[in-house]
Amino acid sequence: TCRYGSGTDNTTHNVESTRGILEMLGIGKERLRWATFLPEDADGLLRFLQNFQKDVQVLGKNPVIPPVAGSHAPSHPRPPSVLDEPARKLLAEHDIYACQECGKCSSACPITLVGKPFSPRAMAGRIIASGMSDPAVDADIWSCLTCGLCHDRCPSAIDFPEFIRELRALESPGGSVGHEAHGGFFQSLMRTMTSPDLRLRHWDWLPDDVRTDPDSKILFFGGCAPYFDIFFRQHLGVQTSDILVDSLRLLNFFDITPAILTDERCCGHDLLWSGDRENFRKLARLNVDAIAALGVEEVVTACPECFRTLGHDYREQGVEPPFRVTHLYELLEREIDKGAIAFEPMGERLTFQDPCR
Ligand code: SF4
Ligand code: SF4
Ligand code: SF4
Structure with a gap:
């Protein structure tokens, strides 16, 4: 467990969130486990790994075909950057090779703590x-807040903010490209x-x-709200799935009992x-x-992005949808x-503005 307090909580949260997503994707939450072992408990770790391996074998092959990352996948290995040599000098000057990988x-x-891949x-x-030349390096350089907390903790006294500042001087700000939210x-x-x-x-x-x-001619399409909730709940406290539940209850109120797609994809x-x-x-x-196989004539959605995308x-x-x-x-x-x-009349005129799309 983490001696600084937050590491264990973050790991517990991240593992549970990822298990929730694996379960919703039909891949199975049992494929991911978290356990802690003291350094002297090597036998316990070995037993855990052997049992885990057996359980995963029983679950069978992962149904996910590694997807092609579309236009984002670099088609050729990147050539070495002209910045490599000056960067190597900075690595030595700032004693980065002294890193003990203690974590x-x-x-x-703070960037790591809010769940960024940094x-x-x-x-x-x-x-x-x-x-x-590694694109991740480019993103990392411009993500750091230069707050210095890492420097305070580092047993090797590595001054990261200073190192980052020097690296930024090597690159023009225009070099920071392609950051997906x-x-x-x-x-x-x-x-x-x-x-x-995937099921x-x-x-x-x-x-x-x-x-x-399931036999209704009207289908309610929910969108990615359940994934949003898992991803953002810890830091933003969002509960966007409530929108889906309330939308379905509204439909029920008007005596509409819609179909839903159990294996709906984004x-x-x-x-x-x-x-x-x-x-x-x-995906389309x-x-x-899947929707056409249900014989659905009308798809209703509460999400403006789904509305625009599907419609x-x-x-x-x-991809022509055979439904409105x-x-x-x-x-x-x-x-x-x-x-x-x-x-009941309100005595005034109101306009509703949906901010999306
Ligand atoms: S200075 Fe260190 S702790 Fe602060 S954001 Fe950058 S890498 Fe993270
Ligand atoms: S704190 Fe210092 S020594 Fe430990 S991983 Fe970070 S940079 Fe390396
Ligand atoms: S416009 Fe605003 S509310 Fe709509 S998707 Fe974008 S951020 Fe969300």
């Missing part, structure tokens, strides 16, 4: 191993979902009072907008085929116009 810097670094220790290792987590998630053999469990968490009907919005059309089209085809971008990218796409508000307006519900 104390990473356990203090750690000063890993960055030093990358520069030593790959030089300045949240470390590209959602793009990776979507690429994972392009594996056709996702997108809706397992729905409360019992919500009524759905609509692919973020892939399209970050330029990965190949994987976007794969999988979603359209407009799929067709534009060559309706935003929840349009459907509610339809029901209200039918006289299904009445409101």
Whole structure:
């Protein structure tokens, strides 16, 4: 366990979040475990690993086909950078080779603590191993806050902020390119979902009072809210899945019992907008085929991005949906116009603005 306090909590949270995502993806949370062993308990560690290996063998082959990272995958190994030689000098000048890989810097670094794929220790290792041509190095250099917490903790007195400042002087700010939001987590998630053999469990968490009907001609498409919640809950306290539950309850209120797609995949919005059309089209085809197989005539969504993606971008990218796409508000307006519900006058005119798309 972590002697600085936060490491154990962060690990517990990150492991549980990742297990939740593996379960929802249908890959199985049993494929990831966390356990702690004291240095003298080598036998315990060995027993744990042997049991874990047996259990994973029983689970069988991972159904995920390693996805092609679309336009993001470098097609050729990168040539050495002209900055490698000056960077090597900086490594020596700042005594980075004295790093003992103890991890104390990473356990203090605020960027690491908010869950970014960044750690000063890993960055030093990358520069030593790959030089300045590694794209991750470029991202790391511009992610550091130069706060100095790592320097305070480092038993080798490595002055990271100073090192980073020198590295930045080597690069122009224009060299920092291609940063996907949240470390590209959602793009990776979507690429994972392009594996056709995945049996996702997108809706397992729905409360019992919500009524759905697999034979309905109306399908409710939820989108990535459940993944958002797992990814952002610890730091932002979000509960966006409530939007899905409340939307379904509204439909039920209007006597609509919609179908849901148990293995719903993300609509692919973020892939399209970050330029990965190949994987976007794969997702579009999988979603359209799965919805069409249910004989659905109308897809209702509460998410503006899903609304645009399913109703407009799929067709534009060559995947024709054999159903119409309706935003929840349009459907509610339809029901209200039918006289299904009445409101008390407010005495003023209001405009609702949905901020997305
Ligand atoms: S100086 Fe940079 S690497 Fe060090 S703790 Fe602060 S943000 Fe992290
Ligand atoms: S604290 Fe210092 S010695 Fe330990 S991993 Fe970080 S840079 Fe290396
Ligand atoms: S416009 Fe705002 S609310 Fe909509 S997706 Fe972007 S950040 Fe979210």
